Amino acid sequence: MDAPTIGRIRSAGALFVSLMLFWIMLNGSLASDVLIVGVVASVVIAFLHRDGLSIFAEARFTPASVVATFGYIGYFLKELVKSNLHIAAVVLDPALPVRPGIVRVHTRLRSRTGRLLLANSITLTPGTLTVEMEDEWFYVHWVTMEAADQEEATRQIVAGFESYLEVMYG
Amino acid sequence: MTMALEIVGGLLLVAGTAFLLLGGLGLVRMPDVYNRIQTGTKATTLGTLLTLAGAACLQPGWTVKLLLIGFFLLFTNPLSSQVLARAAHRSHVAAAPVTEIDLLDEETGEEA
Incomplete structure (x- = not known):
């Protein structure tokens, strides 16, 4: 895979993680129906905004x-x-x-x-x-x-x- | 323990409200749109955060959701103030005469 594709996947993944964290904190529950809705919504939004920014994108983890x-x-x-x-x-x-x-x-x-x-x-x-x-x-x-x-x-x-x-x- | 939390929560609420009041006062007293954005929308950041913290002390069960509200505030508040200020500057809203220097205006003047 070329570098831009990897960058997009990383950016979308980071967005997915931040959205899921928000969703779980907002609901205060780990019930399976809550998680399924969260995963579906987060995947769709992360896919639509794969070129966007999120706080974890470009961050260094050291x-x-x-x-x-x-x-x-x-x-x-x-x-x-x-x-x-x-x-x-x-x-x-x-x-x-x-x-x-x-x-x-x-x-x-x-x-x-x-x-x-x-x-x-x-x-x-x-x-x-x-x-x-x-x-x-x-x-x-x-x-x-x-x-x-x-x-x-x-x-x-x-x-x-x-x-x-x-x-x-x- | 509960008593102490209630007192701390009450004090935080009062302090937050005081900052919100000062933000409102600044809105009236400041000379132009840029300064008003500064006090009116942002001196209130601390006011709102303190109010949220006070609410968290009084209702510990709400803490996570109040944290999220604070987080949203910290991300949306500067964006909206910045966009408002930029829109004002781009549509040539004049700054108050007391303004000493406007490097942005000089730059765009050179381009035109």
Whole structure:
């Protein structure tokens, strides 16, 4: 088999596994009728979306990437709380000290899933919002802009998440 | 033990609601559409997650389903905010005058 076919099979398989996990968690049961419905639905959806992305597609399964995954989740939750408090302070301040701007940042990530997760992480932490993606460039709206310079903005917005995602997805 | 869980759950619910309130306040106070997307749709992420966590403490049987809701939220919320912001920018919705720099706009200006 050629490489694209293998890639498609791997991607569809990864999608099937994620769908089945979701289905079982949602039902909270391993009864055979539940499983049969889940398998049929997951196979059909995985087949229809065999070129699509799923969180396990393109992921690396090495001990280092498992460690990085937990590190990523921890770092993400920390950033989420920190930036929510930051935005809360801005909103409550009578002077409304916003300094918005759209800056350009660069990512070293190569895989599509890695970039997707990076853009999502940037967007999920309030204060930064990915507006547009062009290859390895992200355009990020920043409520309290601290640096217009591309390298400094990249360091502040991207670097933290990227170091984990790089190990997980490359 | 149950008592402690109930207190923690109640506190989490209150904290979550407080963040949701601040998100609403931000929606009113922020100067333009991009900043409103930031507070209105995303400062609420933590609010909703805390509310879900509070509900999980009060009803431990729901934990798995609440986790799934949180997971869905974490995947759909940034996508919708990003698409909204991109649509706004592509249809030339003006940013507030206070905006200092718009590198995306300068780029597209060069292409045109």
